[in-house]
Amino acid sequence: MSAAFLIIIGLIGLIIGGEMLVRGAVSGAKSFGVSPMVIGLTLVGFGTSTPELVTSLQAALSGSSGIAMGNVVGSNIGNALLILGIAALLAPIAVDPKALRRDGAVMVLATLMCLAAVLFGEVSRLIGATFLMVLIAYLAFTLWSEKGPSISASEAVYVAEADAVPGPDYTLGISIGIAAIGLVLTILGARFLVSGAVSTAQAAGLSETVIGLTIVAIGTSMPELVTSIIAVRKSQGDVALGNVLGSNIFNILGILGITAIVQPMAVPLEIIRLDIWVMSAAALLIIVFTRSGWRLARREGGVLLACYVGYLGWLLA
Known part of the structure; x- marks a missing residue:
């Protein structure tokens, strides 16, 4: 099979598999009586990041650390500039100050931790374990801080994230079946995508890191894009913002953490020189845009999107 065909099949498998996995997991959790807030914070956050996780694991285990690292860094860049830019262009996004102070601060912390690991030159098992422990602490603190009889604005965002998952509620057995099929499709899709990406890099004379930062990162971020568009169309722009912040936190602390625990990775020089700085910026x-009037306007969404187009142009040039 050609590299292009492998990539297309892989992306289709990741998109469909990721969507089925999230839908089945959310429906099953509802049948168990799990609160919408917990579903939105954990299952939706982890579920939409599953394509990135499986792809990075597959790439790292195959010896393609450039694709694994490029996928995480490129996904975060795409989330911040591409997905949030498109969402803000579709409709201005209102920002809840409390949620931004907490989740935005954790995203900045995770970004700084990733920057430090990249400049160190290697993501070891110890670094991966540290990332994962910080993620667990963040989730535990969020669940603890949202306890109370009344629903806070930030809790309402997580509830809305759970409601934004498409599809009806199923019985527990059907939910497990849908989630299992979704997981299988995601794993197979990741294998096809990584194989096609490696072949494409070799044929085009590009580094695996560049392919990971572009084709792989954009493809694995499709669940976040779909969730954000659905949220904006439902006039829930805060869900789109929460989805991006949460995904960027999960990508660094969860995906990079788990991948490094399974398979430590050396950081490609390309990422040290340019891409980690773009992700940090x-x-x-x-943070600058959302704190300005606690609103992400269309013009600011246009700036984010223009920055992403410029970054891709520079990367591919």
Whole structure:
């Protein structure tokens, strides 16, 4: 099979598999009586990041650390500039100050931790374990801080994220079946995508890191894009913002953490020289824009999107 065909099949498998996995997991959790807030914070956050996780694991185990690292860094850049830019262009996004102070601060912390690991030159098992422990602490603190009889604005965002998952509620057995099929499709899709990406890099004379930062990163970020568009169309722009912040946190602390625990990775020089700085600048840009009037306007979404187009142009040139 040609490399292009492998990539297309892989992306289709990741998109469909990721969507089925999230839908089945959310439906099953509802049948168990799990609160929408917990579903939105954990299952939706982890579920939409599953394509990135499986792809990075597959790439790292195959010896393609450039694709694994490029996938995480490129996904975060795409989330901040591409996905949030498109969402803000579709409709201005209102920002809840409390949620931004907490989740935005954790995203900045995760970004700084990733920057430090990249400049160190290697993501070891110890670094991966540290990332994962910080993620667990963040989730535990969020669940603890949202306890109470009344629903806070930030809790309402997680509830809305759970409601934004498409599809009806199923019985427990059907939910497990849908989630299992989704997981299988995601794993197979990741294998096809990594294989096609490696072949494409070799044929085009590009580094695996560049392919990971572009084709792989954009493809694995499709669940976040779909979730954000659905949220904006439902006039829930805060869900789109929460989805991006949460995904960027999960990508660094969860995906990079788990991948490094399974398979430590050396950081490609390309990422040290350019892409980690672009990811850090994109995270800072989100904070600056969202704190300006506690609103992400269309013009700011246009700036984010223009920055992403410029970054891709520079990367591929």
